[in-house]
Every structure is written in C-alpha cells, then in structure tokens.
Amino acid sequence: MLSFIVRRTFSSAVVLAAVSVLTFMIFEVIPSGDPAIRMAGQNATPETIAAIRRTWGFNRSIWHQYISMMQKVFTGNVISYTDQVNVVSQIERGLPVTLSLALGAIVLTIAFSLCLGMLGAVTSGRVTDRILMFLTLTGLSTPSYVIGAIALYLLAYRAQVLPSGGYVHFGTDPAAWFTHLLLPWLSLAIPISCLSSRVLRASLLDNVNEDFVRTARAKGLSRSRVLVRHVLRTSLIPLVSIWGLDFAGLLGGGAILIETVFNLHGVGQYAAESVAGLDVPSILVVTLYGAFAVVLLSAVVDVLYAALDPRVRLDG
Amino acid sequence: MAPLLEVRDLRVTFASEGGDVHAVGGVSFSIEEGEMLAVVGESGSGKTASAMTIVGLTRARSARIEGSVRFRELELVDAAESVFRRIRGAEVAVVFQDPLSALNPVQRIGNQIVEQIRAHERISRAEAQKRAVELLARVGIPEPRRRARSFPHELSGGMRQRAMIAMALSCSPRLLIADEPTTGLDVTVQMQILEEIDELRRELGLAVLLVTHDLGVVGEVADRVAVMYGGEIVETGDVSEIFENPMHPYTWGLLGSIPKVDRPRTRRLPAIPGQSQSVEPSREGCVFARRCPHRFERCDQAPPSRLVQRSAGHFESCWLTLAEKRSRRLVNGEFGLVSGPESAGRDVG
C-alpha cells in the first residue's frame, strides 16, 4: 500500500506538471494570445501596453513566465488578467456547487444504472429488455445539455414546478438546494446511466453463466441471493472505474455546459468564462484543478478495484 | 425399500440452431444409500447433462427434460425451484470440475461455506464459521483457520477441490454428485481426492455419483460402474465385473486405453478410433455402431435391447453373442477394442 501511494503521488505530479506546461504553452501559440493588448483595452497607447508588459512580466522569456506563474499557483496567489481577482478564491467559491452537482449526479447515475441494468439482464431478450435497450441507446446519444434544455423548457418554463436556474446553498435552504439541483442532476445522470446500465447488463449476462454462479445455485441459495451476492457482486467490478472516472470528470468542472445552462456558477461555468476571456491564469488553475480531480479519483478507483477483486494487486 | 436416487429413462434435449442435440437419450440407473456409482464415458457422452439434470442445474433454457428422477421418492423432473432449493446443498450436494472457476473468486473460502450452511440452518454466523473451519480440517486442509480466510486463487488446485468438498459436505447431504472432481489435477492429487471422497462416504454413509471420463480412477473407489456412450448407458455392473468381465466393445476400448504403470513407455495407448458423438434422432442401429470394429449388419439396422442382464447385476446393450465377445475382447492379451494389423498402434486421440 505504501509503495502504491508513493508511486501514485510521483506519477500524479508528473501528469500535473505536464498538464500545466501544455496549458500554458497553448496560449503562447494561439493568435491574439497577448494579454497585454486585451488588458490595456481599446484606444490604448503603445506606451500603456509596454508598461503593462513590464509590470506583469510579459516581456520576459516564456520559461521565466511559466515559472513565476507556477510559483503563484503554489502560493495560492494567482490573479486573473481580466478582472484582477484571485483565481483560487473564485474556484473555492464554485466548489460547493460543483461538489453538490457531481455527488447528486453520480448517486442518481448509480441508482439508475443498477435498476435499469438489472431489469435488462433479468428480462434479457424479452420485450422489456428490448424497450430498455432502445431507450438507453436514445438516452446515451442525447447530450446532457439537450436534456437539460428540454427539461428546463417543460418543467421550469411551461409547468413552472421547478426553478429555472441558479443555486441555493444547502445550509441556506436544503429544499431549495434540492429543487435547484434536481434538473441538472437528471440531465447529467441520464446519458451517463444509459451507458453504464448497458455495461452492467452485459456484465451481468456474462457472469450469469459463470461456473461459480452454478455453484451458488447448487448450494441451495435463493434466487435473489444468487443474483445479488454472486452475479451482481462480480458484475459491479468493471463499473467502479466507469463511475469513478465519470465522477472525477464532474467534480473537476467537466459539467461546463450544464452549469452554464442552469446558471449554477460552479467551477465548470467559471472554466467556460475563463476560456471565453482567454484568461491564462484562471484557465491554468481550473485545468490543474480538473486534472487533480482525475488523478486523485483514478487512484481511489484503483484502490476500490483491488478491494472489490482480491485477485487484483495494487503493487504488481 | 426404494433406492435413494432412481433415474428412469431420462432424456435431455438441447434445442439449438443446428437442430436438436440429444445429449441424454434415455438413461436409467439407481443409487442406494451409501453406494458409489461411477458414470464413465468420453467427453460429450452426456454425463454432465445427466448429473446436472438430477439437481435441476441444466444450464441452457432451451433444455427439454423427459423421464423421471426420484430422490427419496420425490419426483424431481419438473419440480418447482423451491423444491430444488430445499434439496440442493442440504440433501444433494455437488462437487464440480475445475474448482478455480466453480468457487466464487471474490469471496473467502470460509464465507462460501458459511453461506451454504446458513441457507439451510438457523445458526449464528460465528457458529457456522466454526463449523466451516472444522470441515476444512476434516478434508485434510492444513491451517484451516487461515485457509478459511483465503480466496480461491490463493490455494493450490488440490486444496481448492478439498475446500469444494468441505463445502459440499457442510449440511450433511445424503447424495454427493461429483462431476469430474479430479480432472485437471496432478495425478497424485487425483488419487488423494478420490480416496478422500471414498473415506468420507464410508464415514458418513454418503451415496456418491462419481462422473468421470477416466475409467482408470474408479476401480479403487466405486461399487458400481455405468459406462455411457452417445447419451446412453451401454454397460453397467459391479466394478469387479466391469474390470474383469467387460461385455461391451466400448468398455473394452476404455479398459484398453487405461495407462498401466508396468507397461513399457514406448508403446502407444490404443485409443478408441473415431469421434464421440451425441445420439442422433434418426439413427436406426446401435449408438456405438459407427466406431465399433465388431459391427455387423444387425448393428446398423436396429438398436440392441437396452441393458440385457448378462450375469448377476451386470447389464449391457450389444448385438454380439457371449461366445463372440469371449473370442474378441482380448487384444494382445489385454482388453481392447482394436484388433488386426491395420488398426494397431493408433495415436492416443
């Protein structure tokens, strides 16, 4: 375990460093990337632009700029070029939103996948299963922002049973927190669970024919116990990594479009705004934050994997 | 008194795309309390299909089952799943081939046994755990307490099969069905496992249905032998009769292909020529006719009477007369199927 932690920490650091370099370099090569011109605003004199360049260090070498930027990242002192606000505190503000969004969406995803996957496997080949296969195929090929927009139109605009956007803190009003997040959760959970319920169904149907399932029946166990303790238990192993990485994506601010559609002001929406403003410091920090969520969660997935399947060894 | 298990004219047919597969074509046998019957035949002869049907574990949904299986006078063909659930594990236990795939890979050995005990008896988890450890010790597993906490992949093949046997015995069943319990294990371990089963049988008064493709291993342990070919039992009798006075040409072939320790290594084992096959519905003659070197017209025209008695408790189905059998069954002084120069020394197939 210790060697796993050491190795993972090291490789994660390498990944994050590579991500930071790549992200930083992209803005060197894209046109109109020069932040001084944008910061100086319209009708700026060349002298103003040159002054900005000097104060912000844009006239130094690219490596110099990178290193001083990373120093600021490590001290939590990154200032946005567009609004001169501390980027880290902006992310901290968006974090409760994104965390609520990601947790709720993944809980719904797991619940939906289990129900649909098991139902499909139990009725495999019959009408229910065929209908499910059709519906899940439709669901997984519909982007979540389309589902979100339709749901928003029907339930918030036409029926007016749910709020049309925005976020309320759980501590302020738990009921409002729930109603504001319900549609975003569903919009995210539907496509993901349509895919993972199909994976679960296939995995269940594979495992049903395994010898150890026949042994479980030969032991005189009830049908439901055979299904849950033997078939489902082993079928869930591959899903842990799917769900884990989906969760990492959501947590890392991957729900950019949904956060924007529902105007939630989470990390994802902040990322969208940063990209729109070509604001290198905030883009860099948001990207690093997302990458950190992914490397952390993938390590957690590996640990869970080994816990669920004793044949898998962490250090091997 | 009725036997513990009585199988009458059992037929198992699998519907498949290429037409029906008649895996078992009318098989009858019975097992008394405490008796060990070995069902022997090449792979594909319908042994597993017969054995699994007894406990309702025939895998395919497409399987059609006809005939009668009576366990303690309870009819099991078409019995409800709830009837099977009560019997499985508690009265009829199964030991499968390849314990690595037959044991749950993600559940500790001890817990697999505990789960079975608690499915049939109202006892505490701790008590069941204690019994699991005792059972592991009973089947000769060293350090049973530690082994109970192991996962199947952490044990050797022989140990895994012992654990499987311990699990099968955990609710004191009356009948143990062992489907190729030693296939895939080291030869020395094979004999140990069979002796273990035999010892447990004597000690617990357990009846055993031993399914194997290897006639060589049953001589020491079984009371009676049923030789299966193409989904039918072609010969059955006491083990000594089968080994000393085999009647059916297929049995001669099986006996001839048993490797002998004192036989020079250079000699090739005479295998039975041809491919084993399932019963064809359109077949008119004897099941074994296609591969039998002693076949004559009659064998292709009509099947011989099913299991005619040849001596006390010894039955077989074959058109050859007793005199013909006596003159043909020895090849080079040993039982064998193949005679004549043209077919001698075939490769082991």
Ligand SMILES: Nc1ncnc2c1ncn2[C@@H]1O[C@H](COP(=O)(O)OP(=O)(O)O)[C@@H](O)[C@H]1O
């Ligand atoms: N699920 C199934 N579907 C179709 N055919 C099957 C199935 N199971 C077994 N068979 C066929 O039935 C015959 C007997 O198989 P089996 O009982 O497994 O033989 P054995 O155990 O003697 O090797 C074989 O020809 C096999 O191909």
Ligand SMILES: [Mg+2]
């Ligand atoms: Mg078999």
